[in-house]
Amino acid sequence: MSETTKKIQQGLKKRYAREKRFRFFGLLSILISFTFLLVLLTTISSKGLPAFQQTYIKLDVLLDEDVLGVNKTSEHQALFAANYGKVIKNSLKTMFPNVKGRKQKRALKNLVSKSAAYDLRDEVIKNPDLLGTTRSFWFLAKDDIDMFMKGKIDRNVPEADRRIKDYQLLWIEQLMTEERLEKRFNTVLFSAGDSREPEQAGLKGAVMGSLFTMLVTFFLSFPIAVAAAAYLEEFAPQNNRWVDMIEININNLAAVPSIVFGLLGLAVYISFFGIPRSTPLIGGLVLALMSLPTIIIASRAAIKSVPSSIKEAAVGLGASPIQVLFQHTLPLAMPGILTGTIIGMAQALGETAPLLMIGMVAFVAEVPSGVMDPSTVMPVQIYLWSDSPERAFTERTSAAIMVLLGFLVLMNLFAIMLRKKFERHW
Amino acid sequence: MPFQTLLITLVALLIFSYFIGHKRSIAVSTLHKGRRNLHSRPHYYGYMVAIWAGLPALLILFLWSAFSASMVTSLTISGLPDSMQLKTHDELGLIINEVKNIIEAGQISNETDLVKRNAAIHYQRLHNISSLAKTVVVLVAALLGLLLSWRMIKPETRARNRVEAVVRWAMIGCASIAVLTTVGIVFSVLFESLHFFQSVPASEFLFGTKWSPQTAIRADQVGGSGSFGAIPLFLGTLLISLIALLIAVPLGLMSAIYLSEYASKRFRAFAKPTLEILAGIPTVVYGFFAALTVAPFLRDVGESMGLSVASESALAAGLVMGIMIIPFVSSLSDDVISAVPQAMRDGAYGMGATQSEAILQVVIPAALPGIVGGVLLAASRAIGETMIVVMAAGLSAKLTINPLEAVTTVTVQIVTLLTGDQEFDSPKTLAAFALGLGLFVITLLLNVLALHIIRKYREEYE
């Protein structure tokens, strides 16, 4: 064995140890990211899952015509305006007759949500014959009660630090023994708009707002992006300064912070063109500009991958360049373009920062019904709820995140499916 | 006619024009030796007529709608009595706003202030004139276009070429929107920033170390004039971005190396998309997680070690942001590492290098420019990231580089200044645009530099 070989052999052990270490660090880095992802998802879902259930309380309500001041023959208007809160309060009083003091009385009233009165009103309007009878109704429980039922409030904590006081605990125990408390699937979360009361707050407004915003974004960005991509890929002259400028701008815009687009929306769309703030229209306009670069870049790649032999064949048969584009290139590139579009839309769906600038953080309780109605979107709703002090909103925030992630997963799955189904290797 | 009605009318007219264009071309061709004599297929004549009828009218409609509001407003202002003309820009804006509110509420006849009442009447008259004129002009333009193009239909008219020319120009227009967007961004932030620098000197903004933008509502309040020194904001931004990069760059780079050089095909097929999920999670989710889980966790850990960690520490925001940009760094690094020619690796292996030696001594140095470019892009993303810091970093503009303290960032301040109650022309809101300008310039420089480096790098190996 030569001198050199011996020398090399001496160092080998150390070098292989280094090799192993390096490799381990590589794997470790990936595992760290995975761990984080796992922790994030489990935290969110463990926090959010309880929000898909909500506590309801069964009350026997005497729909006393005297207390309500209406009877079966009353006008709709009168039925609508009657004081249903009072009969609910009475029903609670009869159930817990020993409640004394203003504080406790207030607490008693707050066993059920404020929405109980509206629910009762709707029942009565639907069926005025209920008046004068005693019926059992399931009402939405107040958020504190709900939190307690979900084990979020520890009864071993000293009473002073506890949201649910001892006397409330007794009520709850009594309700439980009478089987008047029940957790049910939380339909409010999906059927109501935003509310200041956690138990009444729902996502429907935000979902619809997101939907309208995405519609605006799609109908603006998709045609523009495809036209731009087709031009740059198929028609743009080489070494043209304007074309170079466009290319540089597209690449740069893809990396401009999203909040800057919000400033653009505020200064140009709202202040200059007078487009109403807080609407899906303005949200869609801003997000369309933001998602343009993503879609253009993806569309260009898709158009580029269409083999030139097909285009040449069409040109050889006398088709004009525009005809080739519309009849051959675009249809063949469409799966790729759509995949890129969906990914761009998914990004836009999760975008928050620029929308804060253009007034989509406003509190909107109504569910929007068009692109000109004030509304918010899902990520902004998450931001708003996360900012609310009530405990119950933490849970709802996590649930909203789960819904948002669910939409994103669906969109991405759809994109993957599209790619798998139409993927072609030339 | 309201905008929507007009739009629908135009679309209907468009469709109608297509059909009569189509029909007319066939009719004309039968007079002249049949359809083969027609230069283009009949539907191109349809498109041609539709374009002539629709395009100019639609353009007029959109432009008119976009500019009429500001035109009517400025005309109303100039119609105010001379005594009012002397007032400042802000005061006039307030008056006009009131006038608009009166009109919207339908309270013109109840208004007691004669000047405002007259202005409201004036405004409404102008508005009505504008609206009527718009309707007339748009419809006339559409019909005129229809008539002209209808008369142009002859067998020798090159309808296809005309239509295609329009399509081509439309495509150029679409592509140019990218440039327009940049111009729009530059103008919107620049314009408002210049306003801002009229009331706050640029030197104070750039070099001042105190940031408290609360301007007093009443003159006698304490801290009446806010201070606008942006240094603490930029320092805070830098601190959080640095923490993020310290996490994302090593982890992202090592992940990319492992995935591209070591991992089996199956592991890669699983790990790469899983890693990309991190990039697909909306930033608001990270913000929520940082504020709700990571920050308290760090505070508890700090407490157990006897350190005082702020509940909105820079560390928590930076850490979560770092995790968020890991896939960004790793996918960019993966690209550049894969672009290093196999010959480089072969050279190293042929000399007897182990895999890690080949990677560390040959592949990474060769890929370095590309990796640097990727890191710069990641830095630009960290600097511009908003939601994580809005939710997890604080509002206090402290001049510190201690990662355990709460700091604030440029983006946080922009959001804070522009959400909530605002009057448009106060230095407070304008400051947000100045910050936006700073943010845009910094990220633009980083992006341009990064893209330049990456392109240079690609050219070297392709």
Add this chain to the structure above:
Amino acid sequence: MKTNTTTGDGFNIEINGTVGTPFTDNAKMGSRNCDVFYADKQAIFDINLDIGKHEIIAMIGPSGCGKSTYLRVLNRMNDTIPICRVTGEHTLDDEDIYAKKMDPVLLRARVGMVFQKPNPFPKSIYDNVAYGARLHGLASNRSELDDLVEASLIKAGLFKEVKDDLQKSGTGLSGGQQQRLCIARAIAVDPEVILMDEPTSALDPIATALIEELMDELRQNYTIAIVTHSMQQAARVSQRTAYFHMGKLVEVNATDKVFTNPEHQLTENYITGRFG
């Protein structure tokens, strides 16, 4: 063994084992029953060959015949391709180079390689040559390393041209200089065998001539196996020539004999330019 040769394109001529003298008495390296597979596709069929000490053996054949693949068997470069599988016995000084206890890193230090395309690392000339020495810890101090770099550059015939530019980037040299740099880099770790995979195919004739001259000098100290697409080059530099055809070793003989009086019809067809 000859069969029907009417078309002369070589495709209906049988190859039954290797003709000529594949084995020598003073073998430095050797292969017995060598097969190579890429996934399911077999690239090399049953090669038996010895490479003698201090000889230059040339491997020729039409492209895709497996000559480069075989060369990469000899320093286990094929290990870096996951789908590649090598069988048979391969020895270096009677040691089995595919044995478990044989370290590929050590093997590659002993069996150096020069590639088709010059592939200097994107580092300075000095660092390129010093790379192997640093890697394997061959020099204990700076002056030793300096001496080693200088000696290697002198041996590779490059020192005079670059002695003032040692800190300049290796990628800035001309193609021929780059390839000599790669040779210097390879000999700096004092290998026993140097494998050259078409080392001059990317170079102009003058650079080629320089490298060929260099090979002749290197023969004093090293054993060299060279794959080449140029028959003239094989004739100029080698003592023995091996002719490969479609993954099989057809003929091995003294270079003079192969080019003047080949034993196998396929060899003759190839060297007379009927195909290739």
